[in-house]
Amino acid sequence: xxxxxxxxxxxxxxxxxxxxxxxxxxxxxxxxxxxxxxxxxxxxxxxxxxxxxxxxxxxxxxxxxxxxxxxxxxxxxxxxxxxxxxxxxxxxxxxxxxxxxxxxxxxxxxxxxxxxxxxxxxxxxxxxxxxxxxxxxxxxxxxxxxxxxxxxxxxxxxxxxxxxxxxxxxxxxxxxxxxxxxxxxxxxxxxxxxxxxxxxxxxxxxxxxxxxxxxxxxxxxxxxxxxxxxxxxxxxxxxxxxxxxxxxxxxxxxxxxx
Amino acid sequence: xxxxxxxxxxxxxxxxxxxxxxxxxxxxxxxxxxxxxxxxxxxxxxxxxxxxxxxxxxxxxxxxxxxxxxxxxxxxxxxxxxxxxxxxxxxxxxxxxxxxxxxxxxxxxxxxxxxxxxxxxxxxxxxxxxxxxxxxxxxxxxxxxxxxxxxxxxxxxxxxxxxxxxxxxxxxxxxxxxxxxxxxxxxxxxxxxxxxxxxxxxxxxxxxxxxxxxxxxxxxxxxxxxxxxxxxxxxxxxxxxxxxxxxxxxxxxxxxxxxxxxxxxxxxxxxxxxxxxxxxxxxxxxxxxxxxxxxxxxxxxxxxxxxxxxxxxxxxxxxxxxxxxxxxxxxxxxxxxxxxxxxxxxxxxxxxxxxxxxxxxxxxxxxxxxxxxxxxxxxxxxxxxxxxxxxxxxxxxxxxxxxxxxxxxxxxxxxxxxxxxxxxxxxxxxxxxxxxxxxxxxxxxxxxxxxxxxxxxxxxxxxxxxxxxxxxxxxxxxxxxxxxxxxx
Numbered sequence: 001x002x003x004x005x006x007x008x009x010x011x012x013x014x015x016x017x018x019x020x021x022x023x024x025x026x027x028x029x030x031x032x033x034x035x036x037x038x039x040x041x042x043x044x045x046x047x048x049x050x051x052x053x054x055x056x057x058x059x060x061x062x063x064x065x066x067x068x069x070x071x072x073x074x075x076x077x078x079x080x081x082x083x084x085x086x087x088x089x090x091x092x093x094x095x096x097x098x099x100x101x102x103x104x105x106x107x108x109x110x111x112x113x114x115x116x117x118x119x120x121x122x123x124x125x126x127x128x129x130x131x132x133x134x135x136x137x138x139x140x141x142x143x144x145x146x147x148x149x150x151x152x153x154x155x156x157x158x159x160x161x162x163x164x165x166x167x168x169x170x171x172x173x174x175x176x177x178x179x180x181x182x183x184x185x186x187x188x189x190x191x192x193x194x195x196x197x198x199x200x201x202x203x204x205x206x207x208x209x210x211x212x213x214x215x216x217x218x219x220x221x222x223x224x225x226x227x228x229x230x231x232x233x234x235x236x237x238x239x240x241x242x243x244x245x246x247x248x249x250x251x252x253x254x255x256x257x258x
Numbered sequence: 259x260x261x262x263x264x265x266x267x268x269x270x271x272x273x274x275x276x277x278x279x280x281x282x283x284x285x286x287x288x289x290x291x292x293x294x295x296x297x298x299x300x301x302x303x304x305x306x307x308x309x310x311x312x313x314x315x316x317x318x319x320x321x322x323x324x325x326x327x328x329x330x331x332x333x334x335x336x337x338x339x340x341x342x343x344x345x346x347x348x349x350x351x352x353x354x355x356x357x358x359x360x361x362x363x364x365x366x367x368x369x370x371x372x373x374x375x376x377x378x379x380x381x382x383x384x385x386x387x388x389x390x391x392x393x394x395x396x397x398x399x400x401x402x403x404x405x406x407x408x409x410x411x412x413x414x415x416x417x418x419x420x421x422x423x424x425x426x427x428x429x430x431x432x433x434x435x436x437x438x439x440x441x442x443x444x445x446x447x448x449x450x451x452x453x454x455x456x457x458x459x460x461x462x463x464x465x466x467x468x469x470x471x472x473x474x475x476x477x478x479x480x481x482x483x484x485x486x487x488x489x490x491x492x493x494x495x496x497x498x499x500x501x502x503x504x505x506x507x508x509x510x511x512x513x514x515x516x517x518x519x520x521x522x523x524x525x526x527x528x529x530x531x532x533x534x535x536x537x538x539x540x541x542x543x544x545x546x547x548x549x550x551x552x553x554x555x556x557x558x559x560x561x562x563x564x565x566x567x568x569x570x571x572x573x574x575x576x577x578x579x580x581x582x583x584x585x586x587x588x589x590x591x592x593x594x595x596x597x598x599x600x601x602x603x604x605x606x607x608x609x610x611x612x613x614x615x616x617x618x619x620x621x622x623x624x625x626x627x628x629x630x631x632x633x634x635x636x637x638x639x640x641x642x643x644x645x646x647x648x649x650x651x652x653x654x655x656x657x658x659x660x661x662x663x664x665x666x667x668x669x670x671x672x673x674x675x676x677x678x679x680x681x682x683x684x685x686x687x688x689x690x691x692x693x694x695x696x697x698x699x700x701x702x703x704x705x706x707x708x709x710x711x712x713x714x715x716x717x718x719x720x721x722x723x724x725x726x727x728x729x730x731x732x733x734x735x736x737x738x739x740x741x742x743x744x745x746x
Contacts, residue, residue, distance in 0.1 A: 047397040062384035143391030
């Protein structure tokens with residue numbers, strides 16, 4: 001067991017996911033010839049590259065997608081993996097931090113909202129186990145909820161981990177600078193919880209009762225009409241956003257050469 | 259003796275599948291037949307056996323609307339356990355290298371996938387279906403899924419002919435030929451009892467009399483060949499007959515049934531069969547002496563197939579059958595055979611009933627020697643299964659210890675329950691005190707408020723007083739002034 005030094009900042013270590021298994025969250029969102037394919041899952045980056053193309057083929061076959069998807073899926077996965085690998089050589093600076101994580105998902109008919117505190121310096125933490133326990137404790141019927149929760153937690157942890165890399169910080173701000181730095185600030189990493197204040201002499205480990213409702217998970221089952229309505233709205237938003245992105249890109253390219 | 263006509267087509271049967279890989283495993287499944295399963299329970303249909311080993315009683319729960327079949331090479335599967343096959347092939351979960359890949363996770367994947375498939379067995383479950391419903395990294399899930407699919411635990415339809423894998427994992431679960439006609443041979447007893455697979459009925463069986471023993475006597479060499487071949491090819495009578503060479507398929511079958519080994523293991527019930535152990539004695543004589551001692555060392559070497567040395571076919575047969583029924587039954591049967599031998603001794607000897615079977619028979623005078631030999635190789639059999647009396651004692655000790663442990667655990671459990679209850683009490687008290695505190699706090703505030711009010715009142719009164727006093731002084735002066743004027 002590691003000894004616990006409250007408040008001490010750890011020596012910088014090599015980049016990795018702050019979880020027991022160094023898995024990467026992969027998200028796919030492809031739109032080819034009017035057909036939309038969205039998916040999210042957890043990938044083991046030490047699997048060989050042949051796995052990627054096999055997985056893409058198998059997924060396309062299982063879901064009866066046209067073969068043009070296979071290449072796109074494989075490329076998307078490989079891009080995300082490459083990004084992950086590109087962080088790997090660098091150093092992470094992680095202090096003893098407890099961060100609030102949020103879950104706000106809709107999976108088929110189930111809506112899940114929750115927030116909780118997560119210790120990112122605990123390298124043995126296991127989002128998969130959390131997701132499994134969550135679904136078991138709350139008796140969630142749909143088996144697709146578990147993986148979605150695990151992926152969501154991993155994504156947030158991934159973001160925190162990448163932000164703690166000092167060298168990456170400047171480049172990212174530069175990239176998004178035009179859109180406004182607030183995007184970086186509003187990221188899910190949120191505000192760190194000060195351990196000293198929380199567990200110091202005035203605080204106590206037991207949460208105040210009036211705050212309980214904030215940390216209680218909410219699970220809702222929607223009817224099919226509501227699901228249909230939400231889907232339609234998301235579709236619309238996505239389309240608008242895409243149009244906006246395209247416009248902005250063309251704007252930039254046009255005027256950046258000025 | 260009866261043999262069947264080829265069973266009707268819909269009953270999917272496999273002869274002994276020979277999975278190329280598991281030579282390292284325990285003996286290849288000696289009895290064929292697809293095991294039909296009911297989704298709820300895990301009954302095993304009685305294997306159609308070719309000797310009179312009593313099959314396990316089939317449970318009454320076969321009345322499902324559909325049955326799920328798995329190939330017999332995957333018969334080891336059970337919900338409660340993880341088999342060595344699984345440990346070997348999916349070793350990533352069992353080598354302790356990563357904290358979150360452990361047997362519990364493997365069991366979760368395996369059970370979820372199989373349950374999901376069996377929820378709708380008419381439809382093949384795809385990998386994407388499975389991985390979308392499981393929490394974990396898709397690489398591991400894929401490996402578990404592929405394993406289950408290859409071993410026919412999911413997506414298995416017996417009528418389908420699987421394409422031959424290139425031996426990547428080498429775990430083909432089926433033969434590549436079409437399902438073949440199987441001859442199931444039962445002795446009259448089993449037939450009458452109805453101990454054959456549920457797919458068959460008594461009309462499927464045809465009576466075959468084996469009378470052609472006199473056609474050609476079986477020499478020892480042929481018997482040895484026969485036993486070898488059976489060990490090697492199992493129920494494939496064609497190959498067995500080839501191996502033996504001089505006998506036809508039917509002859510081989512008949513001969514094998516007549517070999518008394520199977521009967522011996524019914525020892526406890528079949529007291530009338532004491533003729534058979536005698537024949538066994540005769541066989542011991544015909545075999546070169548001194549076999550038993552080397553066999554014991556051999557047995558220690560080959561734990562899995564004890565005494566399967568083909569040079570001693572009797573031992574091989576004994577080993578084979580004892581491995582099939584398990585060591586306890588074998589031991590019990592052997593002991594019963596010995597005790598019935600004693601009875602036979604007392605009764606004054608009894609020659610073998612079928613002399614024509616054993617040309618070298620009628621050595622009644624050598625019974626003593628036979629008994630000794632019998633007991634010695636019974637011990638060899640028992641030893642080969644690793645059981646001696648001290649072992650039995652050890653087992654009892656272990657049992658007692660485990661019970662003790664259980665008691666301890668129970669006590670601990672109770673203690674922890676008690677502690678829990680007490681903690682809950684304390685927690686309730688804390689809650690109550692909190693409420694009390696709140697109330698007291700409120701009261702305090704109210705009091706303070708009242709105090710403030712009082713203070714304000716006091717101030718007001720004082721002010722009034724001052725005003726009145728000052729007014730009174732003024733009037734007093736005015737009055738003095740006005741009094742003076744009228745005197746003038």
